[in-house]
Structures are given as structure tokens and as C-alpha cells.
Amino acid sequence: MKFNLSLLLFAISLITFSQETKPSEDIINSEEVSFALVERVPIYKGCNEDMDNKGLKECFNDKINSHIAENFNIKVAEKLNLPDETMVKISVFFKISTTGKIVDIKARAPYPELEAEAIRTINLVPELKPGFIDGKPVKVPYYLPITFKVDNPKPSKNDKFPVFRSCDETLSYEALKECTTNKIKDYIKVSINYELADKLFPLDKSTQFLVSFTINKKGKAEQITAKAHKKEMAAEAINVLKRMPKFKSPGYKNGKPVDTKMQILMTIFF
Numbered sequence: 001m002k003f004n005l006s007l008l009l010f011a012i013s014l015i016t017f018s019q020e021t022k023p024s025e026d027i028i029n030s031e032e033v034s035f036a037l038v039e040r041v042p043i044y045k046g047c048n049e050d051m052d053n054k055g056l057k058e059c060f061n062d063k064i065n066s067h068i069a070e071n072f073n074i075k076v077a078e079k080l081n082l083p084d085e086t087m088v089k090i091s092v093f094f095k096i097s098t099t100g101k102i103v104d105i106k107a108r109a110p111y112p113e114l115e116a117e118a119i120r121t122i123n124l125v126p127e128l129k130p131g132f133i134d135g136k137p138v139k140v141p142y143y144l145p146i147t148f149k150v151d152n153p154k155p156s157k158n159d160k161f162p163v164f165r166s167c168d169e170t171l172s173y174e175a176l177k178e179c180t181t182n183k184i185k186d187y188i189k190v191s192i193n194y195e196l197a198d199k200l201f202p203l204d205k206s207t208q209f210l211v212s213f214t215i216n217k218k219g220k221a222e223q224i225t226a227k228a229h230k231k232e233m234a235a236e237a238i239n240v241l242k243r244m245p246k247f248k249s250p251g252y253k254n255g256k257p258v259d260t261k262m263q264i265l266m267t268i269f270f
Contacts, residue, residue, distance in 0.1 A: 031138075031139060032095070032138065032139045032140070032141055033131065033133055033138045033139070033140055034140070034141060035057075035131075035140055035141070035142055038131040038132070038133060038138060038140055039053075039131075039132055039133040039134065040053065040056075040131060040132040040133070041053055041056050041057055041060065041131055041140070042060070042096045042100065042128045042129060042130055042131045042140055043056060043060075043128060043129040044059060044060045044063040044064065044126075044128055045063075045126045045127070045128065046059075046063060047059035047060065047063065049129075064125070064144065067121070067124070067125060068121060068144075068146060071121045071124050072117060072118070072121045072146070073117055073120075073121075074148075076113050076114065076116075076117045077113075077114060077117075077148070077150075079113070080111055080113060080114075080261065081258065081259060081260060081261050082150045082261055083150065083261060083262065083263050084150060084151065085149065085150060085151075086149070086150040086263065087147065087148075087149050087150075088109070088110060088114065088147065088148055088149075088150065089109070089145060089146070089147045090107055090108070090109040090114050090115065090118045090145070090146040090147075091107065091108040091109070091143070091144075091145050092105070092106070092107045092118050092119075092122060092143070092144040092145070092146060093105070093106045093107070093141070093142070093143055093144075094106070094122055094141075094142055094144075095139050095140065095141045095142065096128055096130060096131060096139065096140045096142060097130065097139055098130050098137035098138060098139055099130060099137070100127050100128040100129050100130045101127055101128075102122060102123065102125050102127075102128070105119050105122050105123065106119075107119050107122075110212075118146060122144075155173040155174075155253075156253075156254065158252065158253075158254050158255040159173055159251075159252060159253050159254070160173060160176065160249070160251060160252040161173050161174075161176040161177040161180060161251055161260070162176075162180055162215040162219065162247050162249065162250050162251045162260050162262075163176060163180060163247055163248040163249040164179065164180040164183040164184060164247055164248065165183070165245060165247070165248050166183060167179040167180055167183060167248070169248065169249060180247075181262070181264065184244070184262075184264060185264060185266065187240075187244060188211075188237070188240055188241070188264075188266055188268075189266075189268065191240045191243065192236060192237070192240055192268055193236050194268070194270045196232065196233070196236055197233065197236075197268060197270045198270045200230045200232055200233055201229070201230070201270075205269060205270065206267055206268060206269045206270070207228070207229060207233065207267075207268060207270075208228075208229075208265060208266065208267045208268075209226055209227060209228035209229075209233055209234060209237050209265075209266055210226065210227045210228075210263065210264070210265050210266075211224070211225070211226045211237050211238075211241060211263070211264050211266065212224070212225045212226070212261070212262070212263045213225070213241055213261075213262055214259050214260065214261050214262070215247055215250055215251060215259070215260045215262065216250065216259050217250050217257040217258060217259060218246070218250060218257075219246050219247035219248070219249060219250040220246050220247070221241050221242070221244050224238050224241045224242060225238070226238050226241075237266070
């Protein structure tokens with residue numbers, strides 16, 4: 001599995017402030033000052049301290065990008081067996097303390113494994129020089145989105161996609177994937193509660209919801225989640241998938257059964 005890793009630093013890109021800009025009294029008296037407004041930004045190890053704020057921001061940007069690229073263990077994502085072409089975003093939040101330490105690290109991602117890996121990676125950032133306002137060190141909050149796209153390699157001859165009951169097991173991997181996906185969509189369409197949908201969306205004729213689940217090594221759907229415009233619709237989608245019959249066969253990789261993650265965007269009309 002290959003990933004195109006793209007790192008974006010929200011606090012740095014597209015924002016330029018002059019060192020001569022004088023901060024307001026409210027900012028000076030605040031316990032925290034944003035990266036965009038701090039008079040002297042935190043300095044990453046290896047950056048030239050003689051640079052102005054703009055240069056230090058750019059250096060910080062380059063250094064933390066390089067740090068993530070070198071230290072983020074992409075194998076954690078590979079083990080999740082994510083669907084091809086999936087765009088994954090990990091939102092990381094942390095603060096640079098008045099002593100230059102990284103503290104209060106938090107991460108949000110579709111999977112807890114990715115959150116844990118992002119936090120582990122940020123914990124490896126070397127101690128920084130803190131940000132300053134009016135000659136005094138201040139705590140600086142920071143937001144770092146990490147995004148990557150899943151690009152799965154072609155399956156081998158011994159790989160097989162999970163087989164829905166009415167699909168032909170002799171089909172190729174891609175043909176089985178298409179058949180199984182279409183059969184699951186058909187199952188959802190005939191099983192969903194259309195009266196509930198009509199009640200929840202009285203002014204609409206259709207609605208969409210995204211379902212994510214795993215076909216385990218025994219061919220049963222588990223770890224089912226759903227996103228919809230109404231929580232009741234999401235709950236209904238989850239209940240429908242919980243009732244989905246066991247698959248004829250689970251997915252196989254190198255001749256051995258594996259958990260297979262699936263994600264389907266459904267549109268229903270009522």
C-alpha cells in the first residue's frame with residue numbers, strides 16, 4: 001500500500017506578519033497567543049535565530065514537515081487496509097509552552113491508531129525556543145493537519161475480495177469487489193426504513209449517508225459506523241448493516257483470510 005503524504009501547516013501558510021507590528025494589550029496579557037499573532041514565533045531547532053518572523057515561520061514549516069515525513073510510521077495506516085483512493089486527514093493540536101516544550105497534544109482522525117501515531121510523532125519533536133511578546137515568553141497553540149491518499153497496489157493472484165452471497169467466487173478481485181459492493185447497496189436499499197427517511201426529511205426527495213465497516217476474517221460485518229444529516233438516519237443505517245447476512249467468503253491476502261474495510265456512500269430516494 002502506498003500513500004501520498006501531504007502536510008499542511010495552517011498557522012504558517014498564507015499568513016505574513018511584520019516583526020514591527022505591535023501587539024495589543026489584550027494579547028500581551030493573554031496566557032496564550034496564536035502562532036499568527038505572536039511577536040516572536042517559537043524557534044525550531046536548526047533555524048537561524050537572526051531571521052525575521054516570516055523567515056522563522058517558513059523554517060518552522062519546513063522543519064516540522066520534514067519531521068513528520070521522517071518519523072510518521074506509515075505502516076500503521078497500511079495495517080488498516082483502507083479502501084483505495086481514500087483521503088485521510090489527521091488533525092493535530094498542541095501547544096508550545098513558555099519553556100519551549102510541546103504540551104497538550106491532541107489528535108483527531110478516522111481511526112484511533114492514526115491518532116496515537118500522530119501523537120507519538122509530535123512527542124518526538126525536539127524542544128523549541130518559546131514564542132515571545134514584549135520580551136516575555138508566552139504559550140503558543142498550534143494546529144497541524146496531516147493528510148494522505150491511499151493508493152493500493154494491484155492485488156496478487158492469491159488475493160480475493162469478500163464474496164457476498166449471490167456473487168460468483170470465481171470472478172477476478174476487481175469484479176468481485178464491484179459485485180459485492182453493488183449487492184451491499186441493493187441490500188441497504190431494500191432494508192432501509194423509507195418511512196423514517198420521509199419523516200426526517202419531509203421537504204426532500206432523497207438523502208445521503210456514508211457507512212463504514214469491516215468484513216472480518218469470518219465474513220461478518222463489524223465495527224460499523226455511519227454519517228448522515230440526521231443521527232436517527234445514521235442509527236438506522238447501522239442497524240441495517242448489523243442485520244446483513246454473513247458473507248459467502250471473507251477477503252483473502254496471500255491465501256490467508258484478512259479483515260477488509262469497506263466504505264460506501266449511499267443515496268436513497270423516497
